[in-house]
Amino acid sequence: MKEILERKQLSYLKTLVEATFKTVDPFGTKGDIFPESFTDKLILCPVNGYRLEEKQFRALIQACKSFNCDRIFFSEVEGFNIIELDENDIEGKYLNHYYKMDITNQNIDNLYDEYLKMELILENAIYTETGNFGVLVSHEEHAVLGGKKDLIDKFKEFYPEWVSERLNFKEMWEYYSKSNKVVESWYGKLIRYIYG
Numbered sequence: 001m002k003e004i005l006e007r008k009q010l011s012y013l014k015t016l017v018e019a020t021f022k023t024v025d026p027f028g029t030k031g032d033i034f035p036e037s038f039t040d041k042l043i044l045c046p047v048n049g050y051r052l053e054e055k056q057f058r059a060l061i062q063a064c065k066s067f068n069c070d071r072i073f074f075s076e077v078e079g080f081n082i083i084e085l086d087e088n089d090i091e092g093k094y095l096n097h098y099y100k101m102d103i104t105n106q107n108i109d110n111l112y113d114e115y116l117k118m119e120l121i122l123e124n125a126i127y128t129e130t131g132n133f134g135v136l137v138s139h140e141e142h143a144v145l146g147g148k149k150d151l152i153d154k155f156k157e158f159y160p161e162w163v164s165e166r167l168n169f170k171e172m173w174e175y176y177s178k179s180n181k182v183v184e185s186w187y188g189k190l191i192r193y194i195y196g
Helices: 007-020 054-066 087-093 108-117 149-158 162-177 183-195
Strands: 040-044 071-076 098-102 124-128 133-137 143-147
Touching: 007 071, 007 098, 007 124, 040 149, 040 162, 040 183, 054 108, 054 133, 054 149, 098 108, 133 149, 143 149, 162 183
Parallel strands: none
Antiparallel strands: 040 143, 071 098, 071 124, 124 133, 133 143
């Protein structure tokens, strides 16, 4: 794991984020989250704060390895939204943290520990150079995963718990909606977007 600080590298991450996400809003209130080429989508719930749970993360890494993806990136997307940053604003003005992680057979067992060491204290995105998938991790105990069908199918194979996570999300937000009517404005739209 390596933190990314250089302007040129941040500009490159900006292009990757723009290719992977149509918006970095994990509730979908600003429109579709993923490009049309990401035909399969899932909600992961719960997550571990601003991180995926270990089983979710390991399944994602295994799916990446299955498709010869050997590097993933992490960007905080709350605060200074990398998509909205002007090229001239990137250097010296960002407050967020950006990381890259190489996936090798030698380090695969230690990657979750490396992930936990990242200073991800805001909503964040996980994505690749290959453009096979994207994940947005929300501050509201869930993540949205979108990608190409073959990669999402492989993720499901490594993470059979995905089946129950839609119900987890539904139950969590039914509970929250008792005290927060704002939920009604986005919940149904997000479920229709993710699951059709």
